Amino acid sequence: MHTDLKIDKIVFNSQPDAVPVNYRISYKIGQICLILFMCRGKRRGCSVYKIHMLCMGLFRSAEQETLRRFTYGDDDIFTIIRFDPAVSRALNYALADRIIFQQSNGLFCLTESGKQFAQKIKDNEALMISEKLFLKEIADKLTEEKINVLVERWGKTDATN
Amino acid sequence: MLQINRVKAIARTGIGNYGFDYNLRPGLNFISSSDNTRGKSSVLVAIYYCLGLEEIIGGKGHKVLTSVYKNSIDDGNNTYGVLESEVFLEINNGCDTITIYRSATMENRSDQLVTVYYNSLDNIEPSNAEDMYVHSHNAATNSKGFHAFLEKFIGLELPMVPANDDKDRKLYLQLIFSCIFIEQKRGWADVFSGMPILGIKEAKKRVIEYILGLDTLKNERKKNELSIREAYIKNEWQKIVEDISSAANKVNFQVIGLPQQPRVLEKYIISPLQIKMRGTEKISVDNKIEELEKEYDGLRVVKPKIVDNFDELQVELDETEKSIEILERRITEARDMLLREEASLRTLSDTLEIVNLDIRNNKDAAKLKRLGSELDYATSKDICPLCNQSIQDSLLPVQYLTNIMSIEENIKHLDSQKQMLEFAIAGHKENKDELKINIDESSASIFTLRRLAKSIRSDLYSINEDLSEAIIYKRINLENKITSLREMKQHVIKQYEKLEALSKEWKTYLEEKSKLPSKKFTELDLDKLTFLQEQFKKNLRKYNYKSVANFNNITISHHTYLPATEGFDMKFDSSASDNIRAIWAFTIAVMQTSLNKGGNLPEVLIFDEPAQHSIITDDMAQFFQSILQFEDKVQVIIGITVKDSETKEIIKELDSDKYYLINVGEKAFKSISVKEH
Numbered sequence: 142m143h144t145d146l147k148i149d150k151i152v153f154n155s156q157p158d159a160v161p162v163n164y165r166i167s168y169k170i171g172q173i174c175l176i177l178f179m180c181r182g183k184r185r186g187c188s189v190y191k192i193h194m195l196c197m198g199l200f201r202s203a204e205q206e207t208l209r210r211f212t213y214g215d216d217d218i219f220t221i222i223r224f225d226p227a228v229s230r231a232l233n234y235a236l237a238d239r240i241i242f243q244q245s246n247g248l249f250c251l252t253e254s255g256k257q258f259a260q261k262i263k264d265n266e267a268l269m270i271s272e273k274l275f276l277k278e279i280a281d282k283l284t285e286e287k288i289n290v291l292v293e294r295w296g297k298t299d300a301t302n
Numbered sequence: 303m304l305q306i307n308r309v310k311a312i313a314r315t316g317i318g319n320y321g322f323d324y325n326l327r328p329g330l331n332f333i334s335s336s337d338n339t340r341g342k343s344s345v346l347v348a349i350y351y352c353l354g355l356e357e358i359i360g361g362k363g364h365k366v367l368t369s370v371y372k373n374s375i376d377d378g379n380n381t382y383g384v385l386e387s388e389v390f391l392e393i394n395n396g397c398d399t400i401t402i403y404r405s406a407t408m409e410n411r412s413d414q415l416v417t418v419y420y421n422s423l424d425n426i427e428p429s430n431a432e433d434m435y436v437h438s439h440n441a442a443t444n445s446k447g448f449h450a451f452l453e454k455f456i457g458l459e460l461p462m463v464p465a466n467d468d469k470d471r472k473l474y475l476q477l478i479f480s481c482i483f484i485e486q487k488r489g490w491a492d493v494f495s496g497m498p499i500l501g502i503k504e505a506k507k508r509v510i511e512y513i514l515g516l517d518t519l520k521n522e523r524k525k526n527e528l529s530i531r532e533a534y535i536k537n538e539w540q541k542i543v544e545d546i547s548s549a550a551n552k553v554n555f556q557v558i559g560l561p562q563q564p565r566v567l568e569k570y571i572i573s574p575l576q577i578k579m580r581g582t583e584k585i586s587v588d589n590k591i592e593e594l595e596k597e598y599d600g601l602r603v604v605k606p607k608i609v610d611n612f613d614e615l616q617v618e619l620d621e622t623e624k625s626i627e628i629l630e631r632r633i634t635e636a637r638d639m640l641l642r643e644e645a646s647l648r649t650l651s652d653t654l655e656i657v658n659l660d661i662r663n664n665k666d667a668a669k670l671k672r673l674g675s676e677l678d679y680a681t682s683k684d685i686c687p688l689c690n691q692s693i694q695d696s697l698l699p700v701q702y703l704t705n706i707m708s709i710e711e712n713i714k715h716l717d718s719q720k721q722m723l724e725f726a727i728a729g730h731k732e733n734k735d736e737l738k739i740n741i742d743e744s745s746a747s748i749f750t751l752r753r754l755a756k757s758i759r760s761d762l763y764s765i766n767e768d769l770s771e772a773i774i775y776k777r778i779n780l781e782n783k784i785t786s787l788r789e790m791k792q793h794v795i796k797q798y799e800k801l802e803a804l805s806k807e808w809k810t811y812l813e814e815k816s817k818l819p820s821k822k823f824t825e826l827d828l829d830k831l832t833f834l835q836e837q838f839k840k841n842l843r844k845y846n847y848k849s850v851a852n853f854n855n856i857t858i859s860h861h862t863y864l865p866a867t868e869g870f871d872m873k874f875d876s877s878a879s880d881n882i883r884a885i886w887a888f889t890i891a892v893m894q895t896s897l898n899k900g901g902n903l904p905e906v907l908i909f910d911e912p913a914q915h916s917i918i919t920d921d922m923a924q925f926f927q928s929i930l931q932f933e934d935k936v937q938v939i940i941g942i943t944v945k946d947s948e949t950k951e952i953i954k955e956l957d958s959d960k961y962y963l964i965n966v967g968e969k970a971f972k973s974i975s976v977k978e979h
Contacts, residue, residue, distance in 0.1 A: 155704065155705070157704070157705040157706050157707040157711065158704050158705070158706045158707065159706075159707050159712055159715050159716075160695070160696045160698065160706050160707060160712065161660075162660060162663040162664045162666075162667050162709075162712075163663075163697075164696055164697040164698050165667045165671075165695055165696065165697070165709060166681050166682075166693075166695050166696070166697055167667060167670045167671040167674050167679075167681060167682050167695065168663070168666065168667035168670055168671075169697055170670075170674070170679075170681060171666075171667075171670035171673075171674070226697075226699070227697035227698070230697045231697055234681045234687065235681075237680075237686075237687035237688045238679050238680050238681050238687040239687075240679060254677055254679075257677060258673060258674065258677050258679075261673050261676075261677075262670065262673065265669065265673075267669075268666055268669050268670070269666050
């Protein structure tokens, strides 16, 4: 049909890559701030384990269920802490940007400006709705003690177990 | 027309009533005091308030009133708390006189309530009164809305104009009056600066169009009306077309030559309507009916006995069973496809859900980024907080130096994915519906064929001499089919007639649309605008406007209808006192134009303290002169401070028959036992 149409070459233009929202710096930092803000248990601050666990919970709804059962003391649940490199990088950025700081006991805390940021997120009712619901339910009940028990088991159990 | 006859206010205190009661006359009225106290304002505000126009002063309800209405009265020696206060206003439209009553401070009576007595103030009686509302939802259009009543009473007919929310609203009365009631504080800032903001698009422009009675408004309204009519015809047309198609579809026919969009249906333009069978045969409905009738008649001639046609019956039974088989196969295929469609619908819907969630999360991310940059976070500005180099907004390890999308781009990207998914889902849904219809149709046919097979079978094994059940069944079936086809044809023809009627409406619509003027202004409009411009310039010269070198540069903009010099807003290079002169000149010019060229302005002007910014008294005298030229055609109320001898002189120089002076004195509210005039 199109005999007069001669194609010498085809040029592809590279398009910018789409980045999933979970790997956006500001989104992740916002999430971490919200986590730190909504963990208002006895102790100030959150361990790096807890941040990773909650971030993963916010990432996947299946993980949320596991976390929920672990928090409410369901011993049958097999919990592992997944370390997400993206969370670690976001923590680094937040530390450098003076949004959070690390206390001498190793726990992370919000700085004054971080608190402002988190308060703004919390006050905006249209922002991160399901996240807030989940954190309200879990954040305080998932205590550092429970996580520590889990972490301590690492040394004792091995792959055969 | 509108004329204010009398204004009266009462404030009740513990020791007695205070208030004022003034009669006003046609023509020029001065409400004066020797000092610039709030007495004049208390009188003028009563007029605004009773007419429900207090938004021109700024604010709604009794809070805009001066303190004598709300808090306390000071009689020079003591201060008394105000318990209740109320205002009466008697107005006349050239035919009827009514009295408007509105309470200012009063327990158990809302300040949104206005009572209209259909008598003069001296003769008011509760039996001849009606309660109405201001500043409530629909007060401009509802029959219980005071402004709807006032509009009718003055004899205005306010147009519907486009509002900011793309709906049409009535042009509010407050906007019209803000051009002729120049208030002391806000009114002298700019031309029409007292105009309240009520969500009307280009309010100043619309108001001037209305008060000058420009045809542009009429044309725009006409355009509006036409577009509504267009939408209506299109909608009706669509409905009928759908109805025709579905009626034909039901009996497996289709209508060819049916225009999907409104058109002028003339025989030589449109190919004649054809109702044809679907599928490859494409027999027209008439032929099909004929064919069926022939078959039917054939059956009638066939002897309803079975003796002779055993072989024929056997053949027919075979054929029927074959058809059943084919149909069953078709149904199985269709069911198969239906399952597949449903599966892909499920997958697509799941994906759509994920995309929707993603969009929401991305929007959250965009908001977070904005919040972060409000707090001056380096990361929110795509800058590394440590080394201050620019970074990309991503937490993924950088393997290749590719560009990544910004969050906004990402949202757009996801939005287009969403659109694609929605499109695909709609397509699959359509397929699914079609398959379902096919299955239903085939099932119905199988049912019929089975009944037929059964009849044939019972014929085959029946004793001779019996009536053939199969033939009777076939005949009933044919009869039904013929009736349904005839009904369909009738229906289609009837609906098509409706289309023809609509097409006539469409034709008139097109004709009217073509009649709309292509140019924005009619001759008459241009005439009015030129008159306004000339009057404005004349007035400026008269009042000694100096901020422009050449008066020829002053024009009335054909775009905004406001004064401009060399295309720019005139205010920019006028001095403060010249700005006041311009406001005088424009307000007077608008009134002159409205009077001479048949505009819609109510014939009242209120100027509160026109002598702003130490205006020269000679110019003021000129201003009064141009007001006097209106004679009794326009009622003008001027609040003025007569302090220096110059002002006194100007007023004295005016012909004493031609104006009416009310001296308020120190305080507007006086003990009521003292008679006022």
